[in-house]
Amino acid sequence: MANTTGNTMLRHALQRHINRRRLLQTSGAAGLALGSGVRLASGGAAQEEITFSRDFDGTTLNLLMEDLQETTIIEEMLPEFTELTGITVNFEKVGYGVMHEKLVPQLAAGPGNGTYDVLEVDFYWVYEFARSGWVEDLGQRIADSGGAVVLDRYIPATLDIVSQADGKTWYVPFYAYPMGLIYRDDLLNDEAFKAEFNEATGMELAIPDSVEGYVDLAKAITEWKGEELYGAAMTSQQVDPIVMEFCNFLYSAGGDYYDADLTAPTINDETAVKAAQLYVDCVNQAAQPGAASANYDDSIAVYSQGRAFSSVSFMWMLSVVDGDEEAVAQGKNKAVVMPGGTGLSGAWGWGIPVSSPNPDAGWEFVRWVESSDVARRRALAGSLPTQIAPYEDEEILAKYPWLPQAGDMITQGKGLPAVTKQTQLVEIVGRHLAEAVAGGATAQEGMHAAAAELAELL
Amino acid sequence: MTVPTILALLIVVAFPLAFALYVSSHDYDLTEGGIGAFVGVENYARTIADELFANAARNTAILSVSVVALELVIALALSLLLNQPGLRFRNIYLAILLIPLLVSPIAVGLIWRLLLHADLGAVNWALGLIGLPGQEWLSGQATAMPAIIGVDVWHETSLMIVIILAGLTALPRDPIEAAAVDGANRWQALWTVTLPLLMPVLLVAVLIRMIAAMKTYDLIYILTRGGPGSATETISYSIWKNAFTTLDMGRSAAASFLLLVVILALTVVLVRAMRTGADA
Numbered sequence: 001m002a003n004t005t006g007n008t009m010l011r012h013a014l015q016r017h018i019n020r021r022r023l024l025q026t027s028g029a030a031g032l033a034l035g036s037g038v039r040l041a042s043g044g045a046a047q048e049e050i051t052f053s054r055d056f057d058g059t060t061l062n063l064l065m066e067d068l069q070e071t072t073i074i075e076e077m078l079p080e081f082t083e084l085t086g087i088t089v090n091f092e093k094v095g096y097g098v099m100h101e102k103l104v105p106q107l108a109a110g111p112g113n114g115t116y117d118v119l120e121v122d123f124y125w126v127y128e129f130a131r132s133g134w135v136e137d138l139g140q141r142i143a144d145s146g147g148a149v150v151l152d153r154y155i156p157a158t159l160d161i162v163s164q165a166d167g168k169t170w171y172v173p174f175y176a177y178p179m180g181l182i183y184r185d186d187l188l189n190d191e192a193f194k195a196e197f198n199e200a201t202g203m204e205l206a207i208p209d210s211v212e213g214y215v216d217l218a219k220a221i222t223e224w225k226g227e228e229l230y231g232a233a234m235t236s237q238q239v240d241p242i243v244m245e246f247c248n249f250l251y252s253a254g255g256d257y258y259d260a261d262l263t264a265p266t267i268n269d270e271t272a273v274k275a276a277q278l279y280v281d282c283v284n285q286a287a288q289p290g291a292a293s294a295n296y297d298d299s300i301a302v303y304s305q306g307r308a309f310s311s312v313s314f315m316w317m318l319s320v321v322d323g324d325e326e327a328v329a330q331g332k333n334k335a336v337v338m339p340g341g342t343g344l345s346g347a348w349g350w351g352i353p354v355s356s357p358n359p360d361a362g363w364e365f366v367r368w369v370e371s372s373d374v375a376r377r378r379a380l381a382g383s384l385p386t387q388i389a390p391y392e393d394e395e396i397l398a399k400y401p402w403l404p405q406a407g408d409m410i411t412q413g414k415g416l417p418a419v420t421k422q423t424q425l426v427e428i429v430g431r432h433l434a435e436a437v438a439g440g441a442t443a444q445e446g447m448h449a450a451a452a453e454l455a456e457l458l
Numbered sequence: 459m460t461v462p463t464i465l466a467l468l469i470v471v472a473f474p475l476a477f478a479l480y481v482s483s484h485d486y487d488l489t490e491g492g493i494g495a496f497v498g499v500e501n502y503a504r505t506i507a508d509e510l511f512a513n514a515a516r517n518t519a520i521l522s523v524s525v526v527a528l529e530l531v532i533a534l535a536l537s538l539l540l541n542q543p544g545l546r547f548r549n550i551y552l553a554i555l556l557i558p559l560l561v562s563p564i565a566v567g568l569i570w571r572l573l574l575h576a577d578l579g580a581v582n583w584a585l586g587l588i589g590l591p592g593q594e595w596l597s598g599q600a601t602a603m604p605a606i607i608g609v610d611v612w613h614e615t616s617l618m619i620v621i622i623l624a625g626l627t628a629l630p631r632d633p634i635e636a637a638a639v640d641g642a643n644r645w646q647a648l649w650t651v652t653l654p655l656l657m658p659v660l661l662v663a664v665l666i667r668m669i670a671a672m673k674t675y676d677l678i679y680i681l682t683r684g685g686p687g688s689a690t691e692t693i694s695y696s697i698w699k700n701a702f703t704t705l706d707m708g709r710s711a712a713a714s715f716l717l718l719v720v721i722l723a724l725t726v727v728l729v730r731a732m733r734t735g736a737d738a
Contacts, residue, residue, distance in 0.1 A: 290594055298575070426703075431687055434685045
């Protein structure tokens with residue numbers, strides 16, 4: 001089992017390498033550069049005229065969707081899809097925490113026996129769903145999509161994260177949610193504030209270039225300002241949030257969960273243990289009280305109230321803070337790639353479950369929602385795109401000036417290792433890391449214990 | 459009437475149980491397709507040998523015994539107060555005391571998550587007023603379990619009050635009045651007459667709550683997700699976690715049956731206690 005998985009991973013690693021090389025070649029040819037210079041790749045072939053079938057008139061599609069802004073954006077556009085195709089779409093909107101447990105029984109129900117016609121798939125269900133035989137290989141559907149779904153139009157990194165696995169294309173990326181460092185740009189450019197900080201701590205107030213530098217900065221701010229201004233607003237609730245946040249510390253410090261060939265855990269090597277210690281220190285010495293049990297509402301509240309200098313978080317947090325009229329921090333923020341260079345890059349993709357009662361009508365929905373025009377309008381409404389074109393669209397860039405930085409985070413970011421049970425990986429790491437944060441184990445003990453369990457997943 | 463009743467019982471109770479028992483004796487990982495090979499008691503053996511399950515069992519025992527003991531003492535005291543002859547506003551007190559019972563466990567969890575919030579919560583704010591330091595209630599290794607016990611006591615004591623107060627109200631007055639005539643003071647009457655008469659009711663209340671407490675899942679899910687680490691992970695939470703993260707249905711079914719055996723044993727004791735109470 002381990003060897004098979006290792007070979008599979010080797011192929012996947014090779015695929016990643018090819019994709020990255022393709023990214024550099026195509027982006028060089030197109031001459032596109034965004035943000036700090038990271039290129040997203042070219043936009044691909046010219047758009048053909050897309051037609052949609054009315055063969056499924058009267059069909060109703062059911063989708064389980066996370067209750068967030070992206071879903072609302074698509075939901076508001078659904079009447080035009082119904083007008084085009086005669087297909088009605090129902091979104092069952094739920095919190096993220098219950099999605100996996102609602103989906104799994106439906107997916108395992110067997111061909112045609114499920115409830116959901118199209119899947120919204122998070123980046124760490126990719127391998128579990130594909131290798132369990134629960135989703136269709138979309139290769140042929142994409143080839144026959146009449147130009148509605150063209151993979152060359154997507155940021156290659158998103159294809160790596162949430163689309164392709166084991167040499168096949170299982171999902172179509174539709175929404176990116178990379179993580180990075182969000183910080184108070186007004187304070188960073190406030191000369192008086194900087195001078196006071198320098199006088200109090202002996203440090204320069206600047207965005208650091210390493211995880212260690214970031215933790216030192218955040219600790220220094222908290223030590224200096226106390227309750228008035230924490231260095232970091234953190235989201236360390238067990239299990240999912242703490243792992244998502246920790247990934248940024250781990251990857252940017254140069255660590256990972258497994259070795260490159262996926263043959264052994266590396267979460268307990270020197271680099272990873274150091275990253276875990278830095279993370280524990282950051283939660284306990286730089287973050288707001290209660291950070292260890294904080295969810296995103298908690299950390300966003302602290303940051304919005306102007307009580308934190310920075311937050312390692314998802315890019316959508318920036319939209320939430322900047323869109324909040326009552327937030328003290330509204331409009332005072334910027335975002336950059338995680339100090340150290342590699343953050344967590346998450347994304348959602350569309351999939352067609354084998355258990356779908358209406359797979360063809362479901363695919364018609366994917367064709368429509370991923371067609372260039374609809375994808376552009378979604379981006380204009382505030383969705384973080386997975387396609388390249390919106391990042392080059394002047395109207396969209398004018399409305400969302402932080403989009404280039406988001407592009408940098410996506411292209412430089414990394415998802416989770418390609419083990420089948422990524423959900424279990426998150427549970428294992430989250431449990432041991434939370435214990436280390438609470439002082440029940442040292443970072444080293446926690447990572448050693450996690451490594452022993454992670455080895456079982458290979 | 460008998461045949462439809464038996465059929466309904468078979469469909470509603472027996473079939474799911476039999477299926478779960480079947481699953482528990484087979485290799486059934488959802489990611490590997492359908493139900494696999496027969497493995498006998500292997501899933502049970504692996505579950506019992508699992509350190510995490512043993513930890514969850516310990517946590518379940520600590521939680522169940524603590525909440526039931528605290529709830530019993532508090533509910534008994536409040537019930538005795540409410541049962542005093544001539545107490546004014548009894549119904550108002552009772553209505554207030556019963557409010558937690560009407561709130562769903564999920565809502566209780568969310569309310570207390572806010573109250574116990576380390577930064578913005580009312581509990582730490584109140585501690586600050588009297589000069590005590592705030593606590594990381596839900597993320598502290600030493601505070602998470604006591605916090606959950608406290609929340610459960612707040613929520614479930616009402617149920618105990620309902621049962622015990624009903625029992626107190628139904629007690630015959632003659633023995634208590636006879637004790638008073640014989641010169642017993644209130645404490646003596648309570649210890650020697652009221653509590654012995656009330657014992658079957660108390661036993662029923664304890665068992666009902668113990669069975670429910672052993673299945674605690676929702677408060678854990680909302681408040682701590684079993685953390686920090688596995689400090690508050692109970693058997694029910696562990697079963698859910700294994701079913702939906704490892705997707706190992708065989709082991710999850712085996713763990714469910716182990717919990718069921720304990721609960722069935724308690725239920726047998728409960729039924730006997732109720733019969734004894736009825737006979738008395």
